[in-house]
Amino acid sequence: MTTIESQTTSHLLDQHILADFIQHAGEIEHPREMIIDVLRAIQLHHGWVPDDGVELTAAILGLTPVEVEEIATFYDKIFRRPVGRFVIHLCDSVCCWTRGADEIAAHLQKTLNIEFGQTTADGLFTLLPSCCLGCCGIAPAVMIKQQFYGPLTPEKVDELIATLRQEGSA
Structure with a gap:
């Protein structure tokens, strides 16, 4: 070597x-x-x-x-280009989608003003779909920094984003 x-x-x-x-x-x-x-x-x-x-x-x-x-390049949790400080992996498994992940996806995109694969202008958030997070019991769910959040509602997403924004500004 x-x-x-x-x-x-x-x-x-x-x-x-x-x-x-x-x-x-x-x-x-x-x-x-x-x-x-x-x-x-x-x-x-x-x-x-x-x-x-x-x-x-x-x-x-x-x-x-x-x-x-x-x-x-095979693993979606290895990032080969710059990402935001908080990478939000939204589970897009059948279980999450049948429990409202499409609504959560739309709300995240609107709230963050980005599409999947993009990073917010302030560099805080990157939004990515994830094949399955393995947390069907809390569907719909996201993973951020190896921590799972769910079951999500638009209101819970707003709280989570606010908390992360506060952490990101500290």
């Missing part, structure tokens, strides 16, 4: 975490299993995974950038 320069990677990953990943990758039989872990760590530190994050992941794990890119 090539030596990874700390000055070129510090904007992507904390150097202690980088060292831990490098050590762990050298100790396991199939470092490819760590792709998602490394990409998520880069995303947590940087906000999203730029091309040099894919290249860093490949260097850490001894893979080609294409092998990492195949995984990075």
